Amino acid sequence: MDAKDPLAAKRAEFYLxxxxxxxxxxxxxxxxxxxxxxxNAVMTQQWGDDLITSWNKHQWIDLPEIVGEKIAPIIGAGPGQVICCDSVSINLFKVISAALSLNPSRHKVLSQNDNFPTDLYMTQGLENLLGREKCQLVTTKEEDILDSLDESIAVLMLTQVNFRTGRIHDIQSITEKAHQLGILVIWDLAHSAGAIPVKVDEWGVDFAVGCGYKYFNGGPGAPAFVYVAEKHLAALEQPLSGWMGHASPFEFSPDYEKPPSIKQFLCGTPGVVSMSVLDASLDLFTDINIEMIREKSLALTDLFIELVNQEESLNQLEIITPLEHDERGSQIAYCHDDAYAICQALIAEGVIADFRAPNILRFGFSPLFLRYADIEKSVELLIDVVSEKRYDSEQFRSRKAVT
Amino acid sequence: MDAKDPLAAKRAEFYLxxxxxxxxxxxxxxxxxxxxxxxNAVMTQQWGDDLITSWNKHQWIDLPEIVGEKIAPIIGAGPGQVICCDSVSINLFKVISAALSLNPSRHKVLSQNDNFPTDLYMTQGLENLLGREKCQLVTTKEEDILDSLDESIAVLMLTQVNFRTGRIHDIQSITEKAHQLGILVIWDLAHSAGAIPVKVDEWGVDFAVGCGYKYFNGGPGAPAFVYVAEKHLAALEQPLSGWMGHASPFEFSPDYEKPPSIKQFLCGTPGVVSMSVLDASLDLFTDINIEMIREKSLALTDLFIELVNQEESLNQLEIITPLEHDERGSQIAYCHDDAYAICQALIAEGVIADFRAPNILRFGFSPLFLRYADIEKSVELLIDVVSEKRYDSEQFRSRKAVT
Incomplete structure (x- = not known):
């Protein structure tokens, strides 16, 4: 399978x-x-040698747009609608506010009760600030989302891939149903952008946000991105109106003036060093397409699931990721009472997975650098860890700050 | 003067x-x-070799607090009150909201009409979001600030050093007067932290924000910092309540719970690469104190002003920076109709200054790497540029995006 993998050469682009x-x-x-x-270039030639002049000379000032335009085709966005800035959390605050500004006769923001927490927390922050008559977070179970849509809802905010289970939402059909009821949609692509095909323009998505440090390999805490459908740029208002999002930032005028472009979603000075890392890593996507990535992702997860299923000693691992291809993201999650310790023991064996409270052992499958042989080897080591109870020690059970 | 400079050795710590x-x-x-x-270490050993485990192994998770505690003594803050995160603009939004939450019977935010624009823009953003009955930006001229304080004002938001003129506000006396009238104060230290002595605790400052990429040498777009007086941490509310600012972020609970500490001012995932750069540069401050820096800054600016004054050909340069020591920041600004072209011509001669619209030529004096000999040489080149009108060419007059 590795010999026939059209993405195999990408592995050499990574330091592993x-x-x-x-x-x-x-x-x-x-x-x-x-x-x-x-x-190295940003530090030495740009910051080091060219100092402040690099804002022009090395296009630091254009970096948020340059990076945004590299991300755009990967999520199916035409030009002028994606910009790189801030964190996913901050960008959520911008788009929730913006969406509410476009739907002023309503005030409810519907989300899923097990959405990634920051999506809920940022909405709660806005709710506390504005009062519930202006912004009210309403949550529902995943299976009840479509039935919960009605004309009292202003905004539907969902994450394409559930961070715990790996289940995928059908963006197109949910967006269509929401629009029929006059609801604007925000899609959080944090756990999918770069791994799962998305067509934000074609599917009529209003707003999207996503992460630079996962499948885009932008480095720890890389800046995030925000997508806003062009048709909304003129009318919306978003409150984080910092100087870099001004129509003419270097006129230093006392009144904020909104630019007509996606630049209105910039706020403060961009983090050039971190954003440059993301910019460089994104070049890995230029000669491939997201469908190739998706195909390999499904093959990798199929193989992993099959190998785990074949092994009786692993039958205590309860899979919570959907088996159907069109419902499965690029990750697989199993429940196990000793998930934390198993994860730590696997790391000690050289297989880095992660744990999500309270009992989830999570494996991510990033197709640009993983080989099918890696899947086979990792399941072998998982079998060793579980069947021999190698995880059953204080060393692996004691919790660390971040897992 | 260079031979007697107690900070002279610091220059070797910089790449120039x-x-x-x-x-x-x-x-x-x-x-x-x-x-x-x-x-190099963050890229190769941390991100490269240790991957996700670096959040624990290399304390990425603690970096915002570690950097905050390095900044704290430089601005006169005791422990547990400063954290590094986001941009100055974003942090302004947090502290303006927080200050208003502590003074709920009032709604006016008073500032200076020529404050740095982002301070005004972020307040305008909050005003648009909340409505003027909940948040109203009121601005006044610098000389009218004290007279404009009254019991209708909720929050006074000022910048210690004016980014155009370099004039310093007396934080202590203004804060005292504001407090007498029940007004909370926000000080923006963006143009002063690391150059001017500040004693936020001793002077009773409620909130402060500041910049990592100026006198702290944290790299282009380095993350900013926020100071909140300990007494306010329990009662305040700030709306950018992201997952990294949760009391227990890795429990992934659906409801935001505010931690009792300054960590409530974190929002999204910190930009580890950029924040690490700042962390490393801040170590330059460990064996010196801010008074030494201030003493040299005043000597450098005194020398520059004196040398310019001595030269008749420079008398078209109109100084707008105060001559009194206690009113002068670590920068000097001159007005000139051809300020933009003069600035560009100086850069061509190897003296990097900057221009601020509409007609300001601005020189910054960072005492950790500048020598007195540099001041002498730079004024000589300024004389050449102005007296010989070297700036009077299309090359220097044509405007670039950022200046």
Whole structure:
């Protein structure tokens, strides 16, 4: 399978430590050689030698748009609608506010009760600030979302891939149903952009946000992105109106003036070093397409599931990721009472997975650097860890700050 | 003077291009060798080799607090009150909202009409979002600030050093007067932290924000910081309640729960690469104190002003920076009709200054790397540029995006 893999050559673009199988690229993508080279250039030639003049000379000032335009085709966005800035959380606050500004006769924001927490927290922050008569978070179970849509809802905010279970939402059909009821939609692509095909323009998505440090391999805490459908840019208002999002920032005028473009979603000065890392890593996507990535992702997850299923000693691992291709993201999650300790023991064996409270063992499958042979080897090690109870020690059971 | 300079050895800690006198450290501090070394370590050993485990292994998760605690003594803050995160603009939104939440019977935010624009823009953003009955920006001229304070004002938001003129506000006396009238104060230290002594605790400052990429030499777009007086941490509310600012982020609970600490001002995932650069550069401050820096800053600016005054050909340059020491920041600004072209011509001669619209030529004096000899040389070149009208060409008059 590796011999026939059309993405096989991409692995050489990554720096990957020896004796490690990295099944956590869905949480933090690994370093690319291009990122390393770029950081050296940004530090030495740009910041070091050219100092402040680099804002023009090395286009630092255009970096948020340059990076946005690289992300755009990967999520099916035409030009002028994606910009790189801030964090997913901050960008959520911008788009929730913006969506509410476009739907002023309503005030409810519907989401899923097990959405990634920051999506809920940012909405709660806006709710506390504005009062419930202006912004009210309403949550429902995943299976009740479509039935919960009605004409009292202003905004539907969902995450394409559930961070725990890996289940995919059908953006197109949900967006269509929401629009029929006059509801604007925000899609959080944090756990899918770069791994799952998305067609934000074609599917009529109003707003989307997503992450730079997962499948885009932009480095720890890489800046995020925000997509806004062009038709909304003129009428919306978003409150984080910082100087970099002004129509003419270097006129230093006392009154905020909104630019007509996606630049209105910029706020403060962009983090040039971090954003440059992301910019460099994104070049890995230029000569491939997201369908190729998706095809390999499904083959990798199919193989992993099949190998786990074949092994009787692993039958205590209860899969909570859907088996159907069109419902499965690029990650697989199993429940197990000892999920935390198993995860730590696997890391000690060189297989990096992650744990999500309270009892989820999560494996991410990033197709640009993983080989099918890695899947086979990682399941072998998982079998060793579980069947021999190698995880059953204080060393692996004691909790760390971040897992 | 250089021979007697107690900070002279600090210059060797910086990478400075040859044949360049950098009078723009107030806008973007130059690269430190420590920053370069740290980036290499973060890229290769941390991100590259240790991947996701670095959140624990290399304390990425604690970086915002670690950096905050390094900044704290430089601005006179005791522990547990400063954290590094996001941009100055975003942090302004947090503290304006927080200050209003503590003063709910009032709604006016008073500022200076020529404050740095983002301070005004972020307040305008909040005003648009909440409505003027909940948040109203009121601005006044610098000289009218004290007279404009009254019991209708909820929050006074000022910048310690005026970014155009370099004039310093007396934080202590203004804060005292504001407090007598029940007004909470926000001080923006973007143009002063790391250059001007500040004693936020002793002076009873309620909130402060500041910049990582100017006198702290944290690299282009380095993350910013926020200070909140400990007494306010329990009662305040701030709306950018992202998952990293949750009391227990890795429990992934659906409801935001505010931690009792300054960590409530975190929002999304911190930009580890950029924040590491700042962390490394801040170590330059460990064996010196801000009074030493201030003493040299005043000596540098005194010398520059004196040398310019001595030269008749420079008498078209109209100084707008106060001559009194206690009113002068670490920058000097001159008005001139051809300020833009003069600035560009100076850059061509190797003296990097900057221009601020409409007609300001601005020189910044960062005491950790500048020598008195640099001041002498830069004024000589300024004399050449102005007396010989070297700036009077299309090359220097045509405007670039960022200046």
């Amino acid at each position: 430590p020896e004796n490690t199988i990295y099944l956590d690229g869905n949480s933090l993508g690994p370093m690319t050689h291009a990122a390393k080279d770029r950081v | 291009p040859e044949n360049t006198i950098y009078l723009d450290g107030n806008s973007l501090g130059p690269m430190t060798h420590a920053a370069k070394d740290r980036v």
